[in-house]
Amino acid sequence: KKSRMVLEPEFQIAEVDNRIYGSFIEHLGRAVYEGIYEPDHPLANEDGFRMDVVELVKELQVPIVRYPGGNFVSGYNWEDGVGPKEVRKRRLELAWRTIETNQVGTNEFADWAKLVNSEVMMAVNLGTRGVDAARNLVEYCNHPSGTYWSDLRVSHGYREPHKIKTWCLGNEMDGPWQIGHKTADEYGRVALEAAKVMKWVDPSIDLVLCGSSGTQMPTFPQWEATVLDHAYDHVDYISLHRYYGNRDGDTANFLASSLDMEQFIHTVVSTCDYIKAKKRSNKTVNLSFDEWNVWFHSNEADTKIEPWSIAPPQLEDIYTMEDALVVGSMLITLLKHADRVKIACLAQLVNVIAPIMTTAGGGAWKQTIYYPYLHASRYGRGRVLNPLISSPKYDSKDFTDVPVLDSTAVFNEEKQELTIFAVNRDMVDALQLECDVRSFDGYQVVEHIVLEHEDIKARNTHDEPNRVVPHNRGSAKANDGSLECVLPKLSWNVIRLR
Numbered sequence: 001k002k003s004r005m006v007l008e009p010e011f012q013i014a015e016v017d018n019r020i021y022g023s024f025i026e027h028l029g030r031a032v033y034e035g036i037y038e039p040d041h042p043l044a045n046e047d048g049f050r051m052d053v054v055e056l057v058k059e060l061q062v063p064i065v066r067y068p069g070g071n072f073v074s075g076y077n078w079e080d081g082v083g084p085k086e087v088r089k090r091r092l093e094l095a096w097r098t099i100e101t102n103q104v105g106t107n108e109f110a111d112w113a114k115l116v117n118s119e120v121m122m123a124v125n126l127g128t129r130g131v132d133a134a135r136n137l138v139e140y141c142n143h144p145s146g147t148y149w150s151d152l153r154v155s156h157g158y159r160e161p162h163k164i165k166t167w168c169l170g171n172e173m174d175g176p177w178q179i180g181h182k183t184a185d186e187y188g189r190v191a192l193e194a195a196k197v198m199k200w201v202d203p204s205i206d207l208v209l210c211g212s213s214g215t216q217m218p219t220f221p222q223w224e225a226t227v228l229d230h231a232y233d234h235v236d237y238i239s240l241h242r243y244y245g246n247r248d249g250d251t252a253n254f255l256a257s258s259l260d261m262e263q264f265i266h267t268v269v270s271t272c273d274y275i276k277a278k279k280r281s282n283k284t285v286n287l288s289f290d291e292w293n294v295w296f297h298s299n300e301a302d303t304k305i306e307p308w309s310i311a312p313p314q315l316e317d318i319y320t321m322e323d324a325l326v327v328g329s330m331l332i333t334l335l336k337h338a339d340r341v342k343i344a345c346l347a348q349l350v351n352v353i354a355p356i357m358t359t360a361g362g363g364a365w366k367q368t369i370y371y372p373y374l375h376a377s378r379y380g381r382g383r384v385l386n387p388l389i390s391s392p393k394y395d396s397k398d399f400t401d402v403p404v405l406d407s408t409a410v411f412n413e414e415k416q417e418l419t420i421f422a423v424n425r426d427m428v429d430a431l432q433l434e435c436d437v438r439s440f441d442g443y444q445v446v447e448h449i450v451l452e453h454e455d456i457k458a459r460n461t462h463d464e465p466n467r468v469v470p471h472n473r474g475s476a477k478a479n480d481g482s483l484e485c486v487l488p489k490l491s492w493n494v495i496r497l498r
C-alpha cells in the first residue's frame with residue numbers, strides 16, 4: 001500500500017503551545033502515595049518524593065501537571081492538606097471510596113512540580129464547596145503576604161507565593177457521578193461567580209471552565225453552550241475529557257478512536273465561537289483537553305477493590321502496543337488542532353492510567369504509552385504544519401473513511417528541525433510513504449524511530465519492562481527533496497530531519 005504527503009513550511013496550523021504535553025496527578029489510587037511520594041523508599045528525597053519517578057517525569061519534559069483531581073477535587077477541603085503533617089485529618093474520600101491521609105497537599109505538590117520542572121494546574125472544588133473556598137485558595141497560593149491566607153502559607157514555611165497561573169473551575173460537573181453534580185445553569189452560575197472573585201484576588205491567572213466529560217454525554221454539546229453563555233467573559237479555556245478503550249476486541253475500530261476526538265474538538269471550537277458571536281465578543285476562548293488517554297483494562301478489577309483502603313491499586317491499566325498507537329493518534333490529533341487546543345493533559349502520569357508505573361519499595365518502569373508521549377513532547381515543539389496527505393482508507397464499526405496513515409509534522413525553526421509523526425493503522429500491510437519535502441532543501445534524516453511489535457497485545461510489565469520499546473532502525477531516507485520510507489504495519493513512527 002502507498003501513501004503520499006506534501007510538506008511546505010509556509011503551510012502552517014499554529015505554533016505549538018508546549019502545555020499540550022501536560023499531564024495529571026490526582027489523589028487517586030497509587031498516583032500520589034507509592035507513586036510520586038513514598039517516604040520510606042530507598043530513593044526518596046528528604047521530602048519523601050521518589051527520585052526515580054522524578055527522573056522519568058523529567059525525561060518526558062512535562063510542562064504542566066493538573067492537580068489534585070479529577071473527581072477527587074469535588075469533595076476536597078484544600079485546608080486539610082496544608083500545615084503540620086502530624087495533625088492533618090484523615091478523611092473518607094467519596095469519589096473513589098478510599099481514605100485520604102492528606103500527607104501530600106498543595107505545598108508539597110508545588111515542591112514536587114518544581115523538582116520535575118513543571119507548572120501546577122490547580123483545580124478548585126465546585127462540587128461540595130464554592131466561591132469562598134476557591135478565592136481563599138488563590139489567596140493562599142498566590143498572594144505575597146500580609147493577609148490571613150497568604151500569611152498562613154508563610155507560617156507553613158512558604159515565604160514565596162507559588163504563583164500558580166492556570167486554574168480549573170471544578171471537574172466534570174456535567175457527570176452524575178460527580179460529588180455535587182450540577183445542571184449546566186447551576187454550574188455556569190457558580191463558575192462565573194468563582195471566576196470573578198478568583199481573578200479579583202489575582203488578575204494574572206487563567207481559568208478553565210468545565211466542558212463535557214466526553215462526546216458520549218447526553219448533555220453534550222448544549223452543556224458547553226449554556227456554561228459559556230454564563231461565564232464566557234471571565235474564562236480563558238473550556239475543558240474536554242475523553243478516554244477510549246477496546247472493549248469489544250475490535251482493533252481496527254479502536255485504532256480509529258481519534259476520529260471521534262477530532263469531531264469533539266471541532267464541535268467545542270464551533271460552540272465557543274457561536275457564543276463569541278452571540279456576545280459580540282472580541283475574545284476567543286481556547287480549548288484545554290485536560291484529560292485524555294486509553295482507559296478500560298482496569299475497569300473490571302476496580303469493581304473488586306475493598307472500600308476505605310489507603311492508596312489501593314486503582315485504574316492500573318497495563319497498556320498494550322495497540323494502546324500506544326491510539327495514544328500516538330491522539331497526540332497527532334492534538335497537534336493538528338494546535339490553533340485552538342492550548343493545554344492538554346495525558347491522564348494520568350504515575351500508576352493511575354499512566355505512562356509511569358512503580359512498585360512499592362521497588363523500581364519504576366515505562367508503559368508502552370510512555371514512548372509516543374515522550375517523542376511528541378521532545379520533538380513536537382515548534383510550528384505544526386498542514387500537510388497534504390493521500391492515504392488508503394478503511395471503514396470500521398463506528399467510523400467511515402479512516403485514513404490508514406495518520407500523520408502530521410512539526411517544524412522547529414530554531415533548531416532547523418522537521419519532525420514527522422505517523423501511525424500506520426493497517427493491520428496487515430506495511431505502508432509506503434513518499435513525502436515531498438522539496439522546500440526543506442538539503443535536509444537529511446537524523447533518525448527514524450519506530451515503535452512496533454509482532455504481538456499487538458504485547459505489554460511491558462514490572463518483570464518484563466522492555467518488551468515494547470522503540471528502535472531507530474526505520475527505513476526513512478531523504479534524497480533530492482523527496483523522503484521515502486516504509487511504515488511497518490501497526491507502528492508509531494517519528495522521522496526527524498535536519
Ligand code: AHR
Nearest residue numbers: 026070071072171172347
Ligand atoms: O482520570 C480519572 C478520572 O476520570 C478523573 O478523576 C475524572 O475527572 C474522570 O472521570
